[in-house]
Amino acid sequence: MASNAQSKALLVAAFDFGTTYSGYAFSFQDDPNKIQTNQNWYAGGGASRLVSLKTSTSVLLNPKGEFDKFGFEAEDKYAILAEDDEHNGWRLFRRFKMVLHRNKHLTKDVKVEDFSGKQMTAFPLFVMSIKYLREHLRKAVTTQKIGVEETDIFYVLTVPAIWDDNAKRFMRDAAIEAGVDPKRLKLALEPECASVWCETLGMDMKGAVAFQGSQYMVVDLGGGTADISVLERKPDGTLKEIHKASGGSWGGIYVDENYMKMLNELFGEKALTELRKTEMNDYFDVTREFEHKKRSFDTYKTKQIIVRVSASLRDLAEKYSSKSLEERIASLKVRENAITMRGKDKLKIDTTVVQSWFKRPIDLLIQHLKSLLAEPKIQSVRTVILVGGFGESPYVQERIRNELAGMRVIVPADAGLAVLKGAVRFGHNPVIVSSRIMKYTYGVNGFVKFDEQKHPEEKKVLKNGEWLVKDCFKVYVRVKEEVRVDQQVTMQSLPISKTSLTSVYRTTQEYPEYTTDTGCELLGSIELENSTVIPFNEQKTEDTFMFGDTELLVKTKNITTGKEAFMTFECFK
Known part of the structure; x- marks a missing residue:
């Protein structure tokens, strides 16, 4: 769906919505490698005035709760109001992105605190932020080329590879609410974007990442998280993930x-x-x-x-x-x-x-990297590419080089912009990543014929005159399995009622038996209306999981009637 819109786009624009800093970059289809970023984010005034390639992830609301300013401008205006004691009712929010990583039971109602400690629902803040960045970008683009329409832009929104399915969906929904057409929007995984950018750089970098069969680890160290992917260059030039994404809250x-x-x-x-x-x-x-x-x-x-x-x-x-x-x-x-x-x-x-201030996050990061590199699957990896704002720190680089003996640690120039610039290139060519490793076992809640030799009596139910077993985990893909970006898995069944309710589950277990097993989590559900005119046993439904892309998509279709429905995340109902 997005690839068709991408091929018609005049330009690709990427948003890097970070914990500490955010920014955007873009390039036109006729010169995709000429990537431009905003050069004019200013912070403070007078002697302490700073110029930055990204701006602070901060939102200022006026006393009516309406959006007023974003970034350094939001912080500076709030500070001026406070100096004159006119800030009462104004609300400043900073560094609120981490709520999506820290919250295991994420919903659209999740709250964050403003600068004074008062709470507010987070979702509107994400919407306002993306809307502001989008409008700022549009102004920057129109100064370069007259006549560029909104429909000419294909958008890329970067997200950590370690994020959960529902956190990714939260960001997608926020972008759509901000006015981005879902057909012209793609989520991109941050370490993969960094890798895509690195292959455009000098010979030292190309020698590490661009030759056939090269394997390397990308460590994206941002303000909030360390996000790690392990990739391999395939003979056709595309990238495949060789270890599921991992990381933790070890940012700056x-x-x-x-x-x-x-x-x-x-x-x-x-x-x-x-x-x-x-x-x-x-x-x-x-x-x-x-x-x-x-x-x-x-x-x-x-x-x-x-x-x-x-x-x-x-x-x-x-x-x-x-x-x-x-x-x-x-x-x-x-x-x-x-x-x-x-x-x-x-x-x-x-x-x-x-x-000593760096010790805990860097110790945890290095401990994790060592355990990863000790795994048999990636023991041949000898190159670590370090990107992200926190990755620009010479001390962090020094610690990693000293602790990872025998590893080649490469830090590209402007490491803090590698993700953003790579996201633009990824938007021009999304098929550059061809396969990924699954972080979960995914499946649906289903019935199988009862077998007294292997099924517990309490799971036995009578359906349409037949003894069946309920709560069976019908696996579509298993954790650690490699899946192509375009891979689909479809299974057929007969409807047994007017409404087919497909419950989608996930678990980190490789061989789950029942959806009630410890660690199995209800991810979402699909409701599909079946025909009441045609007998149920003459209808067929199929559940299709679309794997390997940056986002999971699940749909149910009644083949007989042609009706179809898509999964709704349980936490966002």
């Missing part, structure tokens, strides 16, 4: 949290809370500056980092605490002189302290 925001925890201990919770309320510009400057320091942190080049923490924060700390800052520093569990003040608004921090 956890380093930020450790830094803020230290500031909390140094200046006091009251002072930091007050800074957020009364000197919000200073607060954003503190967090933005640390983001820059975090990405450039390198133990080879420096023995300490110097961060500006704002004089107002020190004044607030003195106001709320009887202890001096020097006394607070002394009470921290760090060696003497590891943290010292320089003037009134700067902290000098030893690299050993900074390294």
Whole structure:
């Protein structure tokens, strides 16, 4: 469906909706490799003004609950309002994407907190964000080519490969709600996009990923997650996944949290809370500056980092605490002189302290990478490609190189944009990925003939004069199985009632027997109306699973009547 729309498109546009930062890129069909990104995301003002290729994933709502600003503009406007004490009723939301990764029982009603701790349903925030990026993109495109219509654009929306089926559907639904035509929309897996981009780069990179039979691991380290895919180049030039996608919550925001925890201990919770309320510009400057320091942190080049923490924060700390800052520093569990003040608004921090903030997420990542590389299936993999904003950190690169002995670790230039640029290329040629490894066993809830030798008595039911067994897991594909992108599995059955209800299940078990087994999860269901004129035993229905693409699609069709229906996710009903 999307491939036809893609072939007719004049240009492909990709959105990278990140935990910390978001952005877009595009290229025209007549020159697909000339990929353009927005160059003008500005943060802050005056001496602290920053220019970025992506903007902050932040949304500002006005007192009526309507969209006002996105990105750095949202943060800066909220800070100005707060300075004049005019921010009451305004709501700022930041870094809310992680709700889709952390929530095992995701629904459209899932909530996130704003900057002041008040909750709101998350879905409208995703819709507003995508709508803003889409409108910003449209303006950028029309400055280049006059007469480009909305119907000329094919959209790609990147998602982590480790995301669940329902999280992907959440993003698709948000994009559709934002006005994107579902026929001109494709979801792309982030590590695969990075791989697609890497094959366009210099000879060193091409030598690792572009030759027939090359196997390599792509580690996409973003703000929230580490997203890992293992790929192989097939003789026809396409990519196949050779291990199911994996990863975890080991992104850069956890380093930020450790830094803020230290500031909390140094200046006091009251002072930091007050800074957020009364000197919000200073607060954003503190967090933005640390983001820059975090990405450039390198133990080879420096023995300490110097961060500006704002004089107002020190004044607030003195106001709320009887202890001096020097006394607070002394009470921290760090060696003497590891943290010292320089003037009134700067902290000098030893690299050993900074390294401790990186320790937990990077330790967990490396532990996972080692266990992956020890698996027999991928023992011949000798190349790791590191991308993503957090992957740009020289210290992270150093840790991975040191810990993964014998591995070739490659970091492409502009690693933070590799996913975004690769997503554009993927949009021009979606068939570049030809097969993937299943993360689950998928099937439906069905009946089989009762056999007293192998079926428990309590599962026995009488249907149309025949003893059957209920809750049987009818497997369509098994976990770890390789499936082609266009692969379909169809099974036929006879309807036994006016409405056929097909319940779709998944499990990480390879050989489940019953849908009631531990670990089996109801993913969604399909309701199809059958004919009441034709006898049921003269009708045929078929369930079709369409596997291998970035999203799972399941449909039921009555072959006799021609009617068909598609799966509705259980959590979004």
